[in-house]
Amino acid sequence: MSWNATSDTAPWWRTLAFRLTAGYALAGLCLVFLATASLYLVLRMELEKSTDLFLADKLHVVRTLLRERPQDWDGLREEIELESAARRYQQFYIRLLDERNTPILTTPGMAEQLDLSLLARQIQSRPDHPFSMKGRHGQSFWVTSASAGVGSPSTRTDTIEIAIDVSQQEALLARYRRWFLATFLGCFAIFPLIGYRVARHGIRPVEEIATTAQHISSTNLHERILPEGYPFELASLAHTFNKMLDRLEESFERISRFSADIAHDLRTPVNNIRGEAEVALVRARTADEYREVLGSCLEEAVRLSDLISDLLFLARAESPLTLLRRERVNVAELLDGVRDYYQATAEDGGVSLTTAEGAEPVIAELDRALVQRAVGNLVSNAVAHTASGGSIVLATTLGTGAEASTVRIEVSDTGEGIPPEALPKVFDRFYRVDTSRSQASGGTGLGLAIVQSIMLLHGGSVGIDSQVGQGTRVTLRMPVSGSR
């Protein structure tokens, strides 16, 4: 019953198909059993009831005859002796006894069918209650007795005994029992088969998803499940799975783009160092020329080590073991410090750089150096992308309402803005809006990625709004307290 290639090791009774099949079969069999059993019981009850009614009816007739027309001997004889003989099935026998238990009238053949002395004993032990007994030939009889007053008013009391042959009914019930048993056995054989088919049919999409999942590797992440014809729940599973693949594919693309970028950014300075040194060594040069080459090599080496330390920072920030050195920080003071640092650069660019006056002091437990770095990166970007005459404002506020325990830092500029299609990617490593990747556009392209890492380390987030030509606002959000 192994239907799943991956379940080689799972025993068959652990498979979903088996469980579903067993469930369906059990439910079906229970249903059939209940239905047949109740039908059988109802049938039996109805048969017994009709027999009882028949007996009661007979008793009533004989009683009435005895009471109303005690002298109508012929009528009584006809009722007792002839009526029964006329019947082919369900024959009944009546015996009329006087007060001394001497039979007055007896349906012919009664003594042949029934042991009359046994009948008398049974009736005495259970007066007025119908009961069943076996006849001389093994047939089943249903027996009842009643006393009846003779004449009106009654002169004496006779006893009427009626026995009816119910072997036909018993045979009917036995046939029914056999039929029900056969039905039940049939279902027992068929239900698991049907259940198994149904289960397999239901599980097939799951198997297909599993097969697709098995096929997927880093080289064919584009494969997707076609959920056509799937039931709703599984279509939604397939959809979720496809979404996951979309994200995976995107992550892989990012990683491969990252690798390409990192190769570019590492190779360029190494290539410069190598080339310049090689060319310089081709022939003898003046000390100034050597100095120039060495200076250039040093610059490239510094660029390379900055890149390495940024990359290491990002890699470390992803490790869950990275610990923050949290301390109580007056955020407004921190912003003032960053503003002072960039003040001269901003002034050179003709940009006003200010911190907004907050209504209340914002104190939070943060890693001062890291937050300083995050804000510094943002201000550096803002200064680089804001034309002369623009302004940059740093502001911090404590969150309100749902963000009550959050500290917000905003860096807004009136710069050139970021095109909407670039916005989702600005936090990617090495992503630059200006794709020419020229050094003139500045930075390693890791600045915002580092900002994001720092926020994640603090359990916070970073958001960016931008309008081309209007400016950009980056918002940092961090929990006020480090206790998580």
Place this chain on the structure above:
Amino acid sequence: MRILVIEDESKTAKFLKKGLSEAGFVVDVAGDGLEGLYLAQEVDFELLILDVMLPGLDGWQVLTRLRQAGRRAPVLFLTARDAVHERVRGFELGGDDYLVKPFAFSELLARVRSLLRRAPPRQQETIRRADLEIDLLRQRVTRAGQRLDLTAKEFLLLSFLARRAGEVLSRTLIAEAVWDMNFDSDTNVVDVNVRRLRSKVDDPFPLKLIRTVRGAGYVLECDQ
């Protein structure tokens, strides 16, 4: 002053020896842990520069044995790995400072000097370099008798350069000392500030005090 460099990468050892010698130190070099440990126990060095990843004995082991042998010379660790727990381990074992490769040589030199500077620097009231005079108490700067009008940060920057005159100070170091910015990025901010400072301190005068060391940083020359 004698310094022992224990470093297996020969190029690194070579430039360390050259640079430190030119800065006026006597330098010995050991190429592996065992040799380094032996030398450190035989000779009384005033400072050890110790690479962490060494053949033979690694830096941790060398330091542990040295401290067991009662050698108290300060130790500056060099490593290409800078996980925080390694840093902590270095300090726990009795290392005095920790520098991650790649490092600026000027940075190393600054740290070596600060480790060897046994007594804390005397709190000076005025610093005089050539015709520059900085009055730290009154926050006043004069050059050739002429009063210079500096902002608070420019004053801090100039006094930092003047106090460490003759030392090449990296941009990172300057950003840290003057603005308390503890990160490496965007150090051209320092360039802008140095340029502004120069326009006030150097431009009006024939003798230029602040010199750019390409790729390394800035130095205030005082022996010209």
